[in-house]
Amino acid sequence: MLTKCAVCEITFGRGNYDALSDHFIDTAGKSEPDHVMWLNKNITKKKCDARSLANYLRAYFSIDSSGLKGWMKKRFIERFYGDKPHPFVQALQRPSKPTLLGYVVEHQHFLRQWVRSCAYIVAKTDKVDVTLYELDNINTEFGGLGPDRPSHYELLLRMGESLGLPREDALTMRPLPDTLWAIKTWDEMGERDHWLETMAAMHPLELIANRNLKQDGATLSYFDPSILTGVEVTEATKNFLREGYEADVEHSEEAMDLIEKYSADLELSESVQATFMKSIDAFDRYLLARLERGKQFESS
Amino acid sequence: MLTKCAVCEITFGRGNYDALSDHFIDTAGKSEPDHVMWLNKNITKKKCDARSLANYLRAYFSIDSSGLKGWMKKRFIERFYGDKPHPFVQALQRPSKPTLLGYVVEHQHFLRQWVRSCAYIVAKTDKVDVTLYELDNINTEFGGLGPDRPSHYELLLRMGESLGLPREDALTMRPLPDTLWAIKTWDEMGERDHWLETMAAMHPLELIANRNLKQDGATLSYFDPSILTGVEVTEATKNFLREGYEADVEHSEEAMDLIEKYSADLELSESVQATFMKSIDAFDRYLLARLERGKQFESS
Numbered sequence: 001m002l003t004k005c006a007v008c009e010i011t012f013g014r015g016n017y018d019a020l021s022d023h024f025i026d027t028a029g030k031s032e033p034d035h036v037m038w039l040n041k042n043i044t045k046k047k048c049d050a051r052s053l054a055n056y057l058r059a060y061f062s063i064d065s066s067g068l069k070g071w072m073k074k075r076f077i078e079r080f081y082g083d084k085p086h087p088f089v090q091a092l093q094r095p096s097k098p099t100l101l102g103y104v105v106e107h108q109h110f111l112r113q114w115v116r117s118c119a120y121i122v123a124k125t126d127k128v129d130v131t132l133y134e135l136d137n138i139n140t141e142f143g144g145l146g147p148d149r150p151s152h153y154e155l156l157l158r159m160g161e162s163l164g165l166p167r168e169d170a171l172t173m174r175p176l177p178d179t180l181w182a183i184k185t186w187d188e189m190g191e192r193d194h195w196l197e198t199m200a201a202m203h204p205l206e207l208i209a210n211r212n213l214k215q216d217g218a219t220l221s222y223f224d225p226s227i228l229t230g231v232e233v234t235e236a237t238k239n240f241l242r243e244g245y246e247a248d249v250e251h252s253e254e255a256m257d258l259i260e261k262y263s264a265d266l267e268l269s270e271s272v273q274a275t276f277m278k279s280i281d282a283f284d285r286y287l288l289a290r291l292e293r294g295k296q297f298e299s300s
Numbered sequence: 301m302l303t304k305c306a307v308c309e310i311t312f313g314r315g316n317y318d319a320l321s322d323h324f325i326d327t328a329g330k331s332e333p334d335h336v337m338w339l340n341k342n343i344t345k346k347k348c349d350a351r352s353l354a355n356y357l358r359a360y361f362s363i364d365s366s367g368l369k370g371w372m373k374k375r376f377i378e379r380f381y382g383d384k385p386h387p388f389v390q391a392l393q394r395p396s397k398p399t400l401l402g403y404v405v406e407h408q409h410f411l412r413q414w415v416r417s418c419a420y421i422v423a424k425t426d427k428v429d430v431t432l433y434e435l436d437n438i439n440t441e442f443g444g445l446g447p448d449r450p451s452h453y454e455l456l457l458r459m460g461e462s463l464g465l466p467r468e469d470a471l472t473m474r475p476l477p478d479t480l481w482a483i484k485t486w487d488e489m490g491e492r493d494h495w496l497e498t499m500a501a502m503h504p505l506e507l508i509a510n511r512n513l514k515q516d517g518a519t520l521s522y523f524d525p526s527i528l529t530g531v532e533v534t535e536a537t538k539n540f541l542r543e544g545y546e547a548d549v550e551h552s553e554e555a556m557d558l559i560e561k562y563s564a565d566l567e568l569s570e571s572v573q574a575t576f577m578k579s580i581d582a583f584d585r586y587l588l589a590r591l592e593r594g595k596q597f598e599s600s
Contacts, residue, residue, distance in 0.1 A: 117423075119420070123419035123490060
């Protein structure tokens, strides 16, 4: 029932974009860099008056006939797959060994948080379809489904091993500060926010590997799919990348259907949109941490 | 690092049973029925001075060579399987149809809360062995493990159907007030307490169906095992009872090993003991609600 700022925890009455505009102008006046950066990145780099800004914000958050799901996809593609694709996605097209090792080391921490965030949803929801969706997702990502269906977490560690990084070594490496910051952001959301916001924070992130995203306007796919049939990367790397490529289509689509349905039922669309935006900011920074870790492997 | 009251949320310095004794005497002076009842049920029905009460409490919570696990088993057996076994256990020995229907209707709500409580543990823990234990437990109890391994929740609903209660009807029946109160107690523990306390609140409850409990001094088993081979109950009832009878041995034993290990590592034994006691109080009341619901089926 509330509009939330997509940067801090301030809330406003539903649909009150005038108040949200005043809040951004107020924080810009105090030179709060997070708020200014958010406006520059998402709305406009030009100075404008309160009324124009309110109109920009209203337009930015307006949901058209493609629904909340379509809105989330559009914003996600803009951020990671637009004219200037995210640097990690660019690096992953035909990935170097250091890039993949950076992926392994940081992503193990992401997946541990993934389980915790999904568990918060299960702990708080009263909807059986959400519970069952999350259990399936947690099993696929972390728990595994028996010896023939290793979890993504297990496949990630095997990819590291195939590249010369023993799992004992990987498991003892602490996350980089940006990964730690992103994990903390998601953990606090899980603890504090409505379970539906946590769903919107986590599951649209699986769009990153959704191979159908080009149909929705993405300029690239997560990686060049020809590497799955070539000899450039190890078999364990192919197994890891293929799994995400296949599972994450269904995961992200099914979750966004649930988010759209319950956002309407519970009248939570605007909080969901703000939390989604906060989460893709965290994800953006986390993907850069994967690259940063990759650079450490290059120079070592 | 704290001693907690086993009735309210008051905490004391570690091992400070003098303060706990003063707290009970203080609340008894104010005629707080919960505290008086707890003392009468667990410690003594006689009036005594603060020093004697402190000694009783110290003895009650002292952990001998059988460890925290042995202490939990002892207290659980005293409460549910002692000289006067719990009325629900007595009724389940050779259960009537109304008793089983009461079980179905109330227990579906218990199992929904079970998933939420275990999910809080997964959301909060940083221990991988705990995460994997909980995921396995949630899958067994609620998610199911494919078509050949239906969940306990599914087996419960099938038991109801075999006794003439369609699942659509069962699923729309609200819990009785005592079940609702117990569920709220567990939900608040999950949200508020340390994940290890939540483990100690939930998993020792699986001792109720542990068929090895007679080796530890229980006067009865959960039900007369001959009903599993006889013709007195439906096949679906046997399937439900057999599953708990088999799974809950491993579930409760493995969980109590984890609780014992991490209580020592994290120095949380005393909080764990208090939360465990609160939880078995809630469970006691919840089992009575199953009987109460059974009586409604008798008269209908």
